[in-house]
Amino acid sequence: MNSFYISNHFIIMSTCINNLESGEVCRKMLGFVRRTTKTSSRICSVNSLCYSIWRNEAVSSSNPDDSDFIQESVVPTFHFQASLPRLPIPRLDDTKRRFLNAFEPIASSNEEYESATKAIDEFVANEGRRLHDELVELNQDNYSTPRRLDAYYTDRRSLVLTSNAAMVFEDDPRPEYNEQLVRAAILLRSSLRFMNSVRKNVLEPTMFHAHPENSNTPFFKNFVSCVPSKLSWYPAHFLKATPLDMSQFKQMFNSSRIPQLGRDDFVTYDQAKHIIVTSKGSLYVFDVIKNNGSLALTSDIYRQLALISAHNPPASVPPVSVLTSEERDTWTVARKQLKAANEDSLKLIESAILCLCLDDDDTDNLNDAMRNFLHGNGQNRWFDKSMQLVINKRGLAAIHFGMSWANGLTIWRYMDDVYRDSLQSSFMPDSKTIDSGNPAFRIEFKLDSELLGKIEVAKNRFEKRIADLSVRHVKCEKFGRNLIKAKKHHGDALSHLAMLAAYYNAFGCFPSAAGHCSTAGFKSGRTELVRSLTREMGAVIKALWSGDERQLGDLVKKASLKHVFLIREARRGEVCSYLLRNGLR
Template structure:
């Protein structure tokens, strides 16, 4: 819980709320360790040994290929190792040594995101849905919106003033998330501070992405987009019923406006009787990026420069929706927050804070500028503050000294027939995607984090084994599988791919599905423990920058930069196949998180956002109709977890 001096609380009609006077109101945190204290000593993302990358690549290909195809892939890897591979490795290392301020993957990874022309919703923008406030009266749409905005601005001010606590992963929080750790590391010179933190088994994380959170927008341009950023803005973008508003949230001196003032301004938007916008420009952010770039240029050249700047420069976007969640059937709301109908979103903003009619809240974010680490930190901090120590109480009276028209302004665009036709086309395209996207959810009570701990097995390996077994039950085969792993422990690290489909998982799935099963429960448990051990090793390697995907990506990019013909390893159909991730998976763990979701990365794939908690495990699964049958996959997944639970409950760990 956020520590706030007792003097920061006042009492209102028997309720406790927070005072908003003085400098304390402006900042969410005042860190003892300077925010960027660890940044200079963060290790650089390593370039793995070429031999190790080739070994790991072949190990990942083994369960996916028949013997003949694997032999060909093995031959291609051998040729690569003895011909072009060493030269590309040397060129990659040379470039890396000339850019010590960053990582070898950062520039080409940004470039990959910004060059892709597919629409952002589903293909890139993920969703984090927030748990409700435990006090029902605080889930009022106006109250929750205002509280979330205030905490967001306090987070932003702390970030910009470098008063946020550094992001640190504590392996054992009881021993390292302490005053002693903060005192010692803050007194240590920055150039060695990370290594002092390691002595506490605490791992500082890169914070370079945080600058992309506020005042930022991805601007569509032909062939390659760009990211616009500013720190001069005082307003947020609010979208309601497809109408866009610029709402001032900072005063002329750059301070956060008072809670009663902000309450009044958002109340003004919510009470605006303007009809739903019949030609909502926001639909264009659902389009192919080149299509949107062409229309945006036309918009800009036809008297909309100021309106576009109001949108692009906004600190962030707030989407005020009219929907309500059904706790027994959350999928419609999760689906709406992930892609909606496109009329009440601006998918290009760095992030959008969505608040529904019943106060259900979530964050939809653009992915090119950063990954889940920065967004989850922001998400957790605003949830924690708004549920523990909010500034707006349900009985607070709105009060704004300014005329609403001066501080809450409708953003109006001049539309001609070309723009209107573009909006209609975008709506048709987006509706077709909406109709084709299937979303399913599973909540399984038979396995949870506590059970895995009791059974001495990795919870994440159990979750991933379930996905492999479910797909095998459904299709009788094994496919390329992606699990996202952060490399934020390195300077400008992004992500690495962890490959959960292994020879061990294949062996287990085939054994448990064999009709005449010769394997005892203890045999199956030994196989499962082997899966968990290998899974843990692969996860560790990925987190330490020792996966193979990013390295091969970097080598391929190096060949293209230097006009070197692509080596046979990259022309091999097996390379294309392993990069068509049929199962794309990602997990985030947080007490603030109700659910997370994202789209499949290929048309015939599944997008699986999953979480395992103390009492249950859960997954949100997306797929495209008719390429995949999502509801059938969920039934296979339930059956898979039944099988896994049966093994766990009927056997002992290996060696016991």
């Protein structure tokens, strides 16, 4: 027998089941929602509606070519968006306290600290209070994100090594699947399935489960899918599950950053069916969504990539892509000139689902590979694209993305789902796969002498810019997560401690240091700063370099606990308000 909880605003389905534990959870959730929403309610039986709450959780096809969806979740992708809580505005007095706590370790003297305290008191009592009240009156869902986006889009520096980042996929454990074109075709097919699941609202929402035995279950997912979106956050919160903001997933595909004087734009084109492929400095276009809406199969994708890879463009073709590595105002002017005779070509690039970069780099050196993923040679990238899937000759793969539109958590979710899905592919090309089919369309730009000169200048500036970057990696064989956990420390705290200690050893003073913490548990949440240099961190470092190691273990534990406390504060939005940070400048 099915029963429904009815109020003025919503209907929640519960089910009489044999599993007493799940039934008890259901009854508690109903009571929690009833108390939280404070609406009059009654329980009534509805025997005539034949609807079972027991449905499958997110389903993924065993073979990526069998379905156009990477997941088909019972809980819609954006189900929790309407009910996510707002990011709280920190109290001004709390901001003052946090600012002084962060400033104390870097103050060179008591006089400097007292001077800063006086300046803060004056600001809080006057302009700070007025600005704080104005911010409260704006009544925004998220007061921080619009200002963070402004900081990104008004930054006039090049995107290379500033606003763009890269994350690397693991190798496919099957060696034969790490051939460049095979891996590119499989990862692209999985990426399209991911995109399709987002567009059809069937990608499972990202959630943090404090008690997964209660909330990460088929029963809970089926239950919460029946709760109206405006109330769906409450039963999840009751079971200590935190739904995360999914708004960034709408900007993942078919998107580009558009340079403008003073402030860039970010544009998403929903209807485009094609991708861009960069190879040997040229750009190619082909459709990956058919006229009937279905996705191109892995074999179709591979065929096109094989034709592109085999094509050798004339050596005289200028690398227009390098213009996207310029400073933003410089690129704005050049793009305006380029658009005059190449508007359709620019539209194809900027509206593409994503950019696939087939690199000729075949290094097996991790340092060189990371440099390639971060910037490449500047000629085989379009740095304005929201996402670029980069694959070198050895099959090493990475995502190069702009941090203006997304945080690492969003990219991590995409990469995790796509990588797992790619491992299920059994595609391997044969003689029938490679034929003389119609090749992808190569974009040919019309360029005058002035634009050709700007391309040469951009190439030289790019080389100088990346020459300042040094990349080194260290592989720790004996020190890692297991040892840190065994000592009951926090990994993030120890990594910050190591960096601060190295800085102190090199320069004899402390820097103003901070790390990022996700606030994706709030509507439109991005990140907030965690001021990692605390009084406790400073005490550890001074003891370390003074040679006094008698109480070092206790000091490290205190520093780690303090860092964890600050992270938890930041996750709740309890941070040093940007008003005070910017006001004191």
